[in-house]
Amino acid sequence: MTSFLKSREALLALAILVLLAMIASRFPAFVEPASLANVFNDTAPLMILALGQMVVILTKCIDLSVAANLALSGMVAALLNGMGVPLPLILLIVLALGAALGAVNGLLVWKVGIPSIVVTLGTMTIFRGIIFLMTDGAWVNAHQMSDEFKALPRHVILGLPVMAWVAVVVIALFAVFLTRTPLGRSFYAVGGNPHAAVYTGLDVGRTQAIAFVISGTLAALTGYLWVARYAVAYVDIAGGFELDVVAACVIGGIAIAGGAGTVGGAVLGALFLGVIKNALPVVGISPFWQLAISGSAIILAVAFNARQGRKAGRIILKSAEAGA
Amino acid sequence: MTTKPTPRVIPDRLTSPLSRALRSWEALLFAVAVAVFIANSFASPYFLNAWNLSDATFNFTEKAMIAFAMALLIIAGEIDLSVASIIALASTVMGLVMTAGFGTPEIVLAGLATGLACGALNGFFVARLGLPSIVVTIGTMSLFRGISYIVLGDQAFTGYPKDFAYFGQGYVWWVFSFELVLFAVLAIGFYILLHRTNFGRAVYAIGNNPTAALFSGIRVERVRFILFLLTGLMSGIAAVCLTSRLGSTRPSIATGMELEVVTMVVLGGVSILGGSGSIPGVVLAAIIMGLVTFGFGLLNVPGIVMSIFLGLLLIGTIALPRLAKGLRRG
Numbered sequence: 091m092t093s094f095l096k097s098r099e100a101l102l103a104l105a106i107l108v109l110l111a112m113i114a115s116r117f118p119a120f121v122e123p124a125s126l127a128n129v130f131n132d133t134a135p136l137m138i139l140a141l142g143q144m145v146v147i148l149t150k151c152i153d154l155s156v157a158a159n160l161a162l163s164g165m166v167a168a169l170l171n172g173m174g175v176p177l178p179l180i181l182l183i184v185l186a187l188g189a190a191l192g193a194v195n196g197l198l199v200w201k202v203g204i205p206s207i208v209v210t211l212g213t214m215t216i217f218r219g220i221i222f223l224m225t226d227g228a229w230v231n232a233h234q235m236s237d238e239f240k241a242l243p244r245h246v247i248l249g250l251p252v253m254a255w256v257a258v259v260v261i262a263l264f265a266v267f268l269t270r271t272p273l274g275r276s277f278y279a280v281g282g283n284p285h286a287a288v289y290t291g292l293d294v295g296r297t298q299a300i301a302f303v304i305s306g307t308l309a310a311l312t313g314y315l316w317v318a319r320y321a322v323a324y325v326d327i328a329g330g331f332e333l334d335v336v337a338a339c340v341i342g343g344i345a346i347a348g349g350a351g352t353v354g355g356a357v358l359g360a361l362f363l364g365v366i367k368n369a370l371p372v373v374g375i376s377p378f379w380q381l382a383i384s385g386s387a388i389i390l391a392v393a394f395n396a397r398q399g400r401k402a403g404r405i406i407l408k409s410a411e412a413g414a
Numbered sequence: 415m416t417t418k419p420t421p422r423v424i425p426d427r428l429t430s431p432l433s434r435a436l437r438s439w440e441a442l443l444f445a446v447a448v449a450v451f452i453a454n455s456f457a458s459p460y461f462l463n464a465w466n467l468s469d470a471t472f473n474f475t476e477k478a479m480i481a482f483a484m485a486l487l488i489i490a491g492e493i494d495l496s497v498a499s500i501i502a503l504a505s506t507v508m509g510l511v512m513t514a515g516f517g518t519p520e521i522v523l524a525g526l527a528t529g530l531a532c533g534a535l536n537g538f539f540v541a542r543l544g545l546p547s548i549v550v551t552i553g554t555m556s557l558f559r560g561i562s563y564i565v566l567g568d569q570a571f572t573g574y575p576k577d578f579a580y581f582g583q584g585y586v587w588w589v590f591s592f593e594l595v596l597f598a599v600l601a602i603g604f605y606i607l608l609h610r611t612n613f614g615r616a617v618y619a620i621g622n623n624p625t626a627a628l629f630s631g632i633r634v635e636r637v638r639f640i641l642f643l644l645t646g647l648m649s650g651i652a653a654v655c656l657t658s659r660l661g662s663t664r665p666s667i668a669t670g671m672e673l674e675v676v677t678m679v680v681l682g683g684v685s686i687l688g689g690s691g692s693i694p695g696v697v698l699a700a701i702i703m704g705l706v707t708f709g710f711g712l713l714n715v716p717g718i719v720m721s722i723f724l725g726l727l728l729i730g731t732i733a734l735p736r737l738a739k740g741l742r743r744g
Contacts, residue, residue: 202737204729205687208680219725223719380560383560385555385559
């Protein structure tokens, strides 16, 4: 029990509660259930993407192409909708596309052995460029989308929009997937100690490639939700969002060196950023502050992670390995 | 490049330095640069003109200044993704100093000092606290540009003094711009620093094996800190040049430039894993990227298509040698 209280998840949850209490003392309307539900719904894309990013980071990689993948998949969804393709088929095609884009990253990392940061920096610009080639830079606006296409993420079930429910389902699936399945555990094994993972019979590169496919698929899912909810698709949607996603993971205590992190941490990290983002206009601070705040949060979180890791002693073995 | 499968045979003589030089990455880059140059001169009648070529150099000079320092950083096994944001912050500080009524010398000093301060902050986190440079600089990337947004919002600084325009628009002699001359001087400076000094050898040693470097008496922490300082300073210099050339400061200035700088360094043959690379390679890569961008511009290719090409170039330059090696082995 004490170990839980000292855990990153408990600390983060406490930080979020303190933050909410501080806002509530001046602006009580912010913590009304409807408002909180709105914050949760607004943070849904970040939570979904953070879970995909977390799986990639667990395997010692990083996926900087998620936002570009989101934009490309979202644009394809909007274009297919314009051609009159039925919604279920659109979702299938888009998810397959996201998985394929993730597989491109994964194969370059696995088969060619290029560091993931280089691969995804490259594919990030390539994916966005492809959107431009497809559309000539034109926007797909609300009136060009069918009502059904736009309505799905906003459809309210039991007080929460579908977009928020999708996040809830993804969180639940990942909580089971990462702790209760062999594949889920293999992400931790591959990132925690790649050499040991090889001797255990795990294919490190293949596991990393699967992580990229998962991240890509979730990016595409978010891409549809994003485009349908905001009812607009263009080259630059979610520009720079990959940094928020990485920030959510780092704040959530996902070790950038791989092998450590929990679903709860990633979700709370995303919620922490989401609460700040939604609170800024309420408190009356210019939204221009948001970038600097999330930057500071990343640095504080990584400094904090490093201190915690040093205490555990586990890292000593890891640094000995890195030095060898 | 095709060595015959003759295992366990010791060659009579080592490969001559000349043939080794001809087979190097730099030689390949040189060939590519010549090819791009020839292709460009066929593609557009406006290409072979001293003034047009001089204009083309602005496509790479500022990025290349940062790329030199970034090359050292990457060779030492670190990376700095905050360079473009350092430009934004340095440019914003220069704008503030200008608005406060100071002249060109103070504006330039403010830009350089901001660059150094940002580099020192990155260096403190990475070298002193031992945090991973990629996460730290992703954080400072948001932080530095975020401060610019806080200061400027959707506004811009304009109205820099007339003589300030020299750094980005002035010419030293004939078609040789101030930026081009500065680029050449810095290239020679960094060549000497990396290839002819103890400091340069220390950079390679740290990139290959930090632990061994530490045990052989290299002050790893200090070298890393200096490298971040140097990258910050170069970003500050680039900020002076870019601000002077554009004549204004917006918080979105130089967005995405970190990608182009990293691409330049990697294309120049610097291993992203650290431990190897050279300044001549980076110089050639800078020239190639500048020529390609300029050629595309002459052909009216939109900027975002160039960025696709850039992304393919980044992945391709790393993938091709590896794939070739894999094929030869299999």
